Amino acid sequence: MIRLSNVTWRYGSPTRRAAVGRGTDTATALSNVTFSVPQGGFRWLLGPSGAGKSSLLRLLHLEALPQSGELEILGTHVGVGVKRATLARLRQRVGMVHQDFRLMPTLSISDNVALPLRLERRDEAAVADEVAAILRWVGLSERSDALPAELSGGEQQRAAIARAVIARPGVVLADEPTNALEESQSSRIVGMLREVSTLGATVIVATHNDALVRRFPAPALRLERGRLTSDESNAP
Numbered sequence: 001m002i003r004l005s006n007v008t009w010r011y012g013s014p015t016r017r018a019a020v021g022r023g024t025d026t027a028t029a030l031s032n033v034t035f036s037v038p039q040g041g042f043r044w045l046l047g048p049s050g051a052g053k054s055s056l057l058r059l060l061h062l063e064a065l066p067q068s069g070e071l072e073i074l075g076t077h078v079g080v081g082v083k084r085a086t087l088a089r090l091r092q093r094v095g096m097v098h099q100d101f102r103l104m105p106t107l108s109i110s111d112n113v114a115l116p117l118r119l120e121r122r123d124e125a126a127v128a129d130e131v132a133a134i135l136r137w138v139g140l141s142e143r144s145d146a147l148p149a150e151l152s153g154g155e156q157q158r159a160a161i162a163r164a165v166i167a168r169p170g171v172v173l174a175d176e177p178t179n180a181l182e183e184s185q186s187s188r189i190v191g192m193l194r195e196v197s198t199l200g201a202t203v204i205v206a207t208h209n210d211a212l213v214r215r216f217p218a219p220a221l222r223l224e225r226g227r228l229t230s231d232e233s234n235a236p
């Protein structure tokens, strides 16, 4: 479950600089944003360039804290004063998929996918089993020893999804995950993200791809200039 109530977030605040080390102005990226998504819900995140989609996903990925308003993720209230250890634990329960994959170039696909489990110090035999199972799910069993650069864009994105979901996060966020991909790969990626939500994770996917949104109908959150202009969260 994700719940935001009147959340406002400006770039260039001390919180933001401390969190990611950049941003010098005070552009307001999100203004009074209020919505909630239940556990297992799937939402498109739509809006023109600069509307605040990436900013909202970064906030939900706990890369920064809201300057005002309330943010609740998986039952934890996140705000100024929240303990670092609480944030770190919560962050492990939020998976993120980026447009440019962000796989570690020197690690094999299986080692990339294993990273979240190794961070949790899971037993290596269990890691091997989980990695094999998830690579089967994303159709990459044959490519487990390859380096990311040896894979196509669609394959790299499937590996990135495997890495994002292997530790069974309660929330999965994707920032324009199909931008660099051709149509058939895009559909496959969105199909997987939909499946992740039916398995119980809350999933939010930012996109500019209207054709994809039509092909996979789901409630949408629409941002314009940092404000939520449409919230179909209560749609059936």
Ligand SMILES: Nc1ncnc2c1ncn2[C@@H]1O[C@H](COP(=O)(O)OP(=O)(O)OP(=O)(O)O)[C@@H](O)[C@H]1O
Pocket: 011, 012, 022, 023, 024, 025, 027, 028, 029, 047, 048, 049, 050, 051, 052, 053, 054, 055, 056
């Ligand atoms: N590092 C930053 N420092 C200051 N302002 C920023 C920074 N990154 C984004 N912004 C501003 O925040 C606002 C929202 O940007 P954001 O990247 O969230 O939009 P977006 O909807 O994801 O756009 P796009 O679809 O082009 O990716 C914009 O006004 C943008 O200029």
